[in-house]
Amino acid sequence: MTDDGDSELLDAYSAAVTAVVQRVLPSVASLRVRTRRGEGSGSASVITDDGFLLTSAHVVDGATTAVAAFADGTESTADVVGRDAFSDLAVLRARDAVPSPVAMGNASQLQVGQLVVAVGNPLGLAGSVTAGIVSALGRSLPTRQGRVVDEVIQTDAALNPGNSGGVLADSRGRMVGVNTAVAGIGVGLAVPINDTTQRIIQALMTSGRVRRAWLGIAGNQAPLPPPLVSKLGRRDGLRVAQVIEGSPAATAGLRAGDIVVAFAGSPLGSSTELQRRMVEDYIGRRVEITVWRNGALVDVIAVPRELTESTR
Numbered sequence: 001m002t003d004d005g006d007s008e009l010l011d012a013y014s015a016a017v018t019a020v021v022q023r024v025l026p027s028v029a030s031l032r033v034r035t036r037r038g039e040g041s042g043s044a045s046v047i048t049d050d051g052f053l054l055t056s057a058h059v060v061d062g063a064t065t066a067v068a069a070f071a072d073g074t075e076s077t078a079d080v081v082g083r084d085a086f087s088d089l090a091v092l093r094a095r096d097a098v099p100s101p102v103a104m105g106n107a108s109q110l111q112v113g114q115l116v117v118a119v120g121n122p123l124g125l126a127g128s129v130t131a132g133i134v135s136a137l138g139r140s141l142p143t144r145q146g147r148v149v150d151e152v153i154q155t156d157a158a159l160n161p162g163n164s165g166g167v168l169a170d171s172r173g174r175m176v177g178v179n180t181a182v183a184g185i186g187v188g189l190a191v192p193i194n195d196t197t198q199r200i201i202q203a204l205m206t207s208g209r210v211r212r213a214w215l216g217i218a219g220n221q222a223p224l225p226p227p228l229v230s231k232l233g234r235r236d237g238l239r240v241a242q243v244i245e246g247s248p249a250a251t252a253g254l255r256a257g258d259i260v261v262a263f264a265g266s267p268l269g270s271s272t273e274l275q276r277r278m279v280e281d282y283i284g285r286r287v288e289i290t291v292w293r294n295g296a297l298v299d300v301i302a303v304p305r306e307l308t309e310s311t312r
Contacts, residue, residue, distance in 0.1 A: 013115075016171050017131045020117045023173030025129070027102040028166060029053065029068035030121040031078075033060055043120035043166030044068060044078070044092060045175060046101045051076075051094040052205055055165030056180050056191075057083040060090050068092070070099055071127050082208035084200055085309055087149055088141070088180050088191055090165075091204040102167055105174030107153060107192030110134050118157040118179055118188065120166025132157030132188075140272075141181060141189055150272055151192050153177045159188035196276070213282040213304035216247020221270040222259055228292055236269040237261045237292065252302035254291065261297070262290035278304065 027046045033039065042059030044066075046052070053068060060066055060080050069075045076096035083090035110116075114134045121128060136154040153168065159182045168177035168190040177190030191197060203210045222239035229235055237259040243249050254260075260268050263277055264287050282304045289300050 016115060017117055017129070020169050020171060020173045021119065021129050024102055024117070024119050024167055024169050024175070025071050025127055026099045028119045028121075028127070029070050029098075030126040030162075031055060031059060031165065032067040032069070033063045035062035037062060041121065041162050042164045043162065043179070045165075045167045045178075046094075046098050047104065047175075047201070048101055048205075051078075051096075051098050052081070053078055053092040053094060053098070054178060054201060055090050055092065056178060057085050057088045057090040058180075059165045060092065061085075066092060068094060068098070069126065072099065074098075082204035082210075084204060084210045086210070086212065086307070087197060087200050089178065089197065089200055089204065091201060102169075103172075103174045104193055104198075105170055105172070105176040107137075107151065107176045107194045110137060110153065110170065110176055112137060115171045116153075116155050116157055116176070117169045117171075118155070118159060118163060118166060118190075119169065120159075120163035120179055128163075130158040135187070139189060141191070148272070148275065149180075149191055150275070151194060151196075152180075153190040153192055155188045155190065156186045157188055158186075163188075211280040211283060212307040213278040213280065214248065214307035215274070215278065215302060215304050216244040216249040217254060217260075217274075218242040218244075219260070219271055224259065224261070224292065228261065228297075232261060232267070234267060234269065238268055238270055238274060240291075248302045248304050252289065252300045254289070254300060254302070255293070258291040258293050258298075260289060260291050262288075264288060278307065 029044045031042045044053040044055035076094040078092035078094045081091045139152040141149040141152045163179045166179045167175045181189040219240045240258045
């Protein structure tokens with residue numbers, strides 16, 4: 001038996017989860033997708049009053065349309081407006097009226113241990129709800145294209161196939177993440193809703209794609225030698241482990257073993273920072289890159305190209 005204090009805590013927890021479900025569930029759809037490879041399913045959420053829906057890119061991979069079914073029994077065919085495999089996000093637009101949009105939050109305000117609720121359609125079970133906590137923040141999620149989605153939310157709210165594209169909501173019923181992967185028992189991952197992903201979503205809604213710059217290097221964060229630490233006032237740079245043949249980096253003369261310390265005049269300390277800077281504005285633009293090579297600082301000029309799914 002539980003004492004009155006435990007009962008009050010359980011009642012408060014139940015009330016919080018129930019309130020979230022009441023706000024979020026009407027806006028979440030079960031997606032039925034058909035491609036040349038066969039049929040699939042997933043989840044999506046209404047994000048605008050005029051019928052835009054948000055889901056995971058891999059849910060609609062190879063599809064041009066999907067059927068969205070809502071908790072109130074209504075259905076609508078939705079056209080795939082755009083998908084971005086590098087962030088695992090996609091936008092659809094319903095042909096018919098849809099429920100009100102889910103409120104959007106900001107994952108940057110989350111804290112580890114905070115209550116979150118996952119709403120989706122796992123294993124074909126429409127309108128399923130699970131609850132848990134934020135287990136960790138700032139995880140990285142590799143995509144099929146060799147890119148990494150940063151700032152991923154880890155949760156112990158149960159996720160299963162079919163949850164992808166569904167809502168991860170905070171205790172106020174705001175979408176803070178898009179459920180995307182099951183990493184193991186008790187480990188679920190969600191792409192965060194933050195300033196970066198909001199820009200991606202907006203680009204998909206307006207132009208159907210996201211343009212990114214591509215340099216063509218792979219590397220890891222590395223400590224700078226003492227002379228550089230004293231000179232630059234920081235400890236880390238990006239050690240180049242690989243330069244892809246024929247890439248802008250190769251053309252510029254970057255070499256494996258170089259330590260990149262600055263990009264376009266701003267300090268650079270990790271591959272994550274570099275990825276964040278590979279924005280549309282740098283496509284076709286001459287960019288100065290400063291590297292530490294053979295005991296000296298060397299400047300090279302690179303001209304990034306547009307990143308496509310065929311480039312790595």
